[in-house]
Amino acid sequence: MARGRPTRRAVLLAVLLLLVAVAPPSLAASNGTSASVIGAYRVDIRACPRIACTVLGQIPLNATVIVTGVPVDEFVPVRYRGEAGFVYRTYLYDPTTGSAAPELREGIPGCNRVALIFNIGSGYEPAGAILDTLQAEGVPATMFLMGWWAEQNPDLVQRMVADGHPLGSHGHLPPELTDRADDDVAADLAAATAAIERAAGVPVGPWFTPYAAAIDDRVRAIAADQGFLPIGWTVRSEDWSPAATADEVYQRVVGEVHDGAIVELHLDASTSVDSTAVALPWIVRDLRAAGYRFVTIPQMVDPCPSTTPIATPPPVPPSTRGTPVAR
Numbered sequence: 448m449a450r451g452r453p454t455r456r457a458v459l460l461a462v463l464l465l466l467v468a469v470a471p472p473s474l475a476a477s478n479g480t481s482a483s484v485i486g487a488y489r490v491d492i493r494a495c496p497r498i499a500c501t502v503l504g505q506i507p508l509n510a511t512v513i514v515t516g517v518p519v520d521e522f523v524p525v526r527y528r529g530e531a532g533f534v535y536r537t538y539l540y541d542p543t544t545g546s547a548a549p550e551l552r553e554g555i556p557g558c559n560r561v562a563l564i565f566n567i568g569s570g571y572e573p574a575g576a577i578l579d580t581l582q583a584e585g586v587p588a589t590m591f592l593m594g595w596w597a598e599q600n601p602d603l604v605q606r607m608v609a610d611g612h613p614l615g616s617h618g619h620l621p622p623e624l625t626d627r628a629d630d631d632v633a634a635d636l637a638a639a640t641a642a643i644e645r646a647a648g649v650p651v652g653p654w655f656t657p658y659a660a661a662i663d664d665r666v667r668a669i670a671a672d673q674g675f676l677p678i679g680w681t682v683r684s685e686d687w688s689p690a691a692t693a694d695e696v697y698q699r700v701v702g703e704v705h706d707g708a709i710v711e712l713h714l715d716a717s718t719s720v721d722s723t724a725v726a727l728p729w730i731v732r733d734l735r736a737a738g739y740r741f742v743t744i745p746q747m748v749d750p751c752p753s754t755t756p757i758a759t760p761p762p763v764p765p766s767t768r769g770t771p772v773a774r
Contacts, residue, residue, distance in 0.1 A: 481511045482525070482541040484534075485549070486653050486676025486748060492532040496522035498750045503532045508653055509674045514541065521555075521750065537748055540671040547664045548671035551748055552679035554707035558751035560742045561704055561734060564680065566617050566656055567714045568593025569687065573603060574719040577712075580727045582610050589744040591656040591678070594619035594642030596715070601646040608647050613743050615654035616640060616675065623661035632669045640673075654678050654744050656711075678744055680711040686723045687716045693725035700730050704739070709747065 484490050484506050493500040496519040506512060506527050512534065516524040522533040537549045554560055565577070565588055581588055590612050597604050607614060618624060619639035624632045636655070643651045655675035657666065667677045682703045686696045700710055712727075713719050731741070 480514055480541060480543055482514050482523075482539040483671075483674075484508055484510050484512065484538055485540045485671050485674050486538050486551075487745065488650075488653065490534055490538045492525065492527060492530060492534055493522070494532055496520045496524075496533045498535075498752055500533070504530050506534065512539070514539070535749060537676065542668060542672070548667040548677065550667060550677045550679055551709070551744070553681045553705075553709055554742075554747040555750045556706035559706050559739050560747055560751070561707075561739045562709045562742050562744055562747040563588040563712060564591060564615075564656065564678065564709060564744065565589070565712050565714045566591050566658075568596040568617050568658070569713060569716045569719075570596070571715050571717045572720055573600065573715045574724040575603070576724040577714055577719070577727055578603070578606060578610065580724070580731065581612070584728070584731045586731055586741045587611060587613075587743045587746075588741075589613045589615055589652075589654065589678075590714075591615040591617040591654070592639075592643050593617045593658065594639035597639075597643045597646040604643070604646040605648065608649055613652045613654075613745060614643060614647055614649070615652045615656065615678065615744065616643065617656050618658045621658055623659050624657060624666045625661040625663050629665070629669060632666055633673070636670060636673050636675070652745065676748070678709070680709040681705070682708045682710040684710060684712050684723065686713050686719065686726075689717045691716070691718045691722040693722045693729075696722045696726040697729050700726070701733055704734060706739075707747070709744070 488508050489505040491502045492504050492506055494503055510527065512525040512527045514523055515526050515531065518536055521536050523536045523539055525532065525534050537551060540548050554562065563586065567590060590607050592604065592614060616636060616639045619635045619642060624635065640651050653674045653676060655670045656678050662677060670677050682700060684696045684699050685691060704710065712723055
């Protein structure tokens, strides 16, 4: 039989199927259900699905919102205490959908941001020169502390707070959380929060990095249940290695950095004093010269505030690295 023109009903059905296919399953399926706020002390609810839209109010960490539709340009329509608006989707977690909890591995490009994070808890000599460089250069970094380390180094923790570095959780104790039971994972995260807050005298931020980079959907979900946004990274300095050198750390970071990159570093790995602490001034100087600006993880979570794209900086040529810093 010859094919005629499709009926209006057939066209509408095809469009509906296409929308279902491309819509993110976690939030497309959660229309009319509740979701929890994670990853920020307070989340803005906006009048429209853009970062520049008017802020109608704020929703506190762990509060429950009602999802009222599918995402629009990465923003989710919600209702909270009678206020209807849009929330950036990374801040919402709905465990009933069966989808993985949100995770931030890099920021949305557009404004030449780079976030330095320091995972702390290896147990070797802390490289205080790293904090000196960050302070002298006015570079913000996000510090992810293991709870046991915070307990033993309260003076350094309080210096980080005084210097304006946000604090996140790196868990409390080894071994890897992926090898531990659900209750043990939850207890470890809770213990880390308590230990860090005792040492710091301020609340720990709702951001979490896994010890030894060991994480899976189960651990992400347990972390999200406690309000944490799991944080990953796309630039590995590899400075945890006992063989790491300052030159190698520098080359890895500047060779792989990109707009929106999260760079993983360590404050107390076995060679932090001789590798990361020495390379950090070179990294800061050359990335700034290339047009990058340093931000914290809570700043990197949101899309760029500007709607005007900024040209991506060119790669940093290895020859621009300076001479070693005197120690």
